Amino acid sequence: MNTYPHITVAAIIEADQHFLCVEECLNSGQHVLNQPAGHLEPGESLQQAVIREVKEETGWCFEPQFLIGIYQYTGQNGIAYVRFCFAGVHQDHDPSYQLDKDIVCTHWLNRSALMARQKHWRSPMVIRCIDDYLAGQRYPLDLICNIS
Numbered sequence: 001m002n003t004y005p006h007i008t009v010a011a012i013i014e015a016d017q018h019f020l021c022v023e024e025c026l027n028s029g030q031h032v033l034n035q036p037a038g039h040l041e042p043g044e045s046l047q048q049a050v051i052r053e054v055k056e057e058t059g060w061c062f063e064p065q066f067l068i069g070i071y072q073y074t075g076q077n078g079i080a081y082v083r084f085c086f087a088g089v090h091q092d093h094d095p096s097y098q099l100d101k102d103i104v105c106t107h108w109l110n111r112s113a114l115m116a117r118q119k120h121w122r123s124p125m126v127i128r129c130i131d132d133y134l135a136g137q138r139y140p141l142d143l144i145c146n147i148s
Contacts, residue, residue, distance in 0.1 A: 005072070005080040009050040010037035010125070011062055012087040012133045018108040019130055020090065022057045024122070025102050033107070033114070034122035035129060036062075037083070045146045050086045058106050059097030064088040066138040071125050085129040087138070 012035060013020040021033050038053035040046060047064050054062035064086040071083040109117075111130060121127065 003080075005082045007040040008037055008081050008083045009040060009046055009053055010035040010083055010085045010129060011050050011054045011064070012068055012085060012129055013054070013060070013062065013090045014087070014133070015090070015108065018110050019114070020058060020060070021107045021109050021114070021126075023104040023107060024057075024100075025104050031104060031120065032122040033109075033117055033120045034126055035085070036060075037122075046084050046144055047086070047141065050084075054090070055097070056100050057103050059094045059099060060090040061092040062088055062090055064141060067141060067143055068129055068137055068139070069132050071128065073123055073125055075123060081123075081125075083125055083129075084144075085125075085132075086141075087133055 020036060022036055023031055023033055025031055036054040036057040040049045050064055051062050054060055065088040066086065068085040068087050071085065072080065073083065074080045111134070114127060114130065
């Protein structure tokens, strides 16, 4: 088994107290809710990765403005994840954009609606990131140093 953690990024995108979520279909056929999120790819910065993931999963352009937190989680599959969660603004939606194949649809959900669908969360990081955002947790993007 791979003992190295998977580096992932996620985006908190809020409009009128509703959060942009993706409904994705796992290989098992199970549908889960998550923020727009995904893996860091070779050669990308964390900010480039979150911009790309938001576009691929939602069709929205995303501008990260803050780092909300860094989260470590080991899934039921035994894989460790380190998530860098960003918050920012969305703009220029392309409704015809071909979303990633595992994305079923997007939803704008408030916190109460997310809590009502807790059994569908991809992981506990979904609500933890939103709660940290709602608590006002914000770190400047320059906390992340990209060294070439």
